[in-house]
Amino acid sequence: MARQNLAIRTVIFSMLGNAALAVIKFFSGFFGNSFALIADAIESVVDVFASILVLIGIRYAARPADDNHPYGHGKAEPLITFLVVGFLIVSAATIAYQAVQNILTPHPSPKSWTLWVLGAIILWKEISFQLVNNRSKKLKSSSLKAEAWHHRSDAITSVAAFIGILIAIFGGEGFEVADDYAALIAVAFILYNCYNIFRPALGEVMDEDNHEELTETIRRIASQVQGVNGTEKCYIRKAGMKYHVDLHANVDGNLTVREGHDIAHQLQDTLKREIPELGHVLIHIEPFEIS
Structure with missing residues (x-):
């Protein structure tokens, strides 16, 4: 407001x-x-x-x-x-x-x-x-x-x-x-x-994705969230004064569905808190095998 x-x-x-x-x-x-x-x-x-x-x-x-x-x-x-x-x-x-x-x-x-x-x-x-x-x-x-x-x-x-x-x-x-x-x-x-x-x-x-600086900021913040082992796809669409984000995050493939779900919500909350201009943030969890 x-x-x-x-x-x-x-x-x-x-x-x-x-x-x-x-x-x-x-x-x-x-x-x-x-x-x-x-x-x-x-x-x-x-x-x-x-x-x-x-x-x-x-x-x-x-x-x-x-x-x-x-x-x-x-x-x-x-x-x-x-x-x-x-x-x-x-x-x-x-x-x-x-x-x-x-x-x-x-x-x-x-x-x-x-x-x-x-x-x-x-x-x-x-x-x-x-x-x-x-x-x-x-x-x-x-x-x-x-x-x-x-x-x-x-x-x-x-x-x-x-x-x-x-x-x-x-x-x-x-x-x-x-x-x-x-x-x-x-x-x-x-x-x-x-x-x-x-x-x-x-x-x-036309949902043109030319937000390289914001993409890098999102990836950097995501990497600091506990349980996130990196990010893959990151799509950004601008609508008015808000940016809507689709982000694929890597997590340990051995985690339960509940644990992966909790990490996704923590990542979403962290991104919205750190970047106020973000609007809708969709997190897709990708299983990552930790050697």
Whole structure:
């Protein structure tokens, strides 16, 4: 529950920050003649809706296992991540379309004071990225990782807008569309980040086992449990913030069924105690002949 509450607080932090920035960016872009800032505002609005989806996903994924979902509801997290990626792609397409329209339509250069606004936004978004990304690693949450990369993509679009406005201001006549081209460059970064968010979530849905470090930790802990003479197969599946494990453990083949059963439970309890992020742990006992 503590892990879920931390994740929820992190998403609410992102949501409130994006809502405030959307307002600041829109009015700064409108009064400062900068479509790059307005494009940034559009992305921030999309991020607010994406954060709501992430919040719903985290709450649903944290529901306990039931008869229909014996492994819990953790798979809801990567599914929500797919929706978030969809939101990002739609926002990128919207920004690209409007940028092209602006390039084809003459308009005045952006105001110089918009650079100060963008500088503050870039700093805030990078701080937000570091905070949310660190928590996503701590909680092993794919949806929080997507949330973090929203902040990073927002920072990148703001950097592109800053450069575009700088060129438009100092370039003078003929360079008014520089910030519109900057918006197009930002779109490319957003789409690249979409792939970075989508790929791990797809691996989670497909039960991709690429958890080498966790596997080594499980084997090390198992070797310290009395009665366990080593481990064989170790399969790991990630679902939300939990890892489900199937582990084959070697025990003395001369033990009784009851003794092997007790060792299996001791191993299971030890793993769950030492690694809190483990969910369902299935122990299969393999007879081992001790010479």
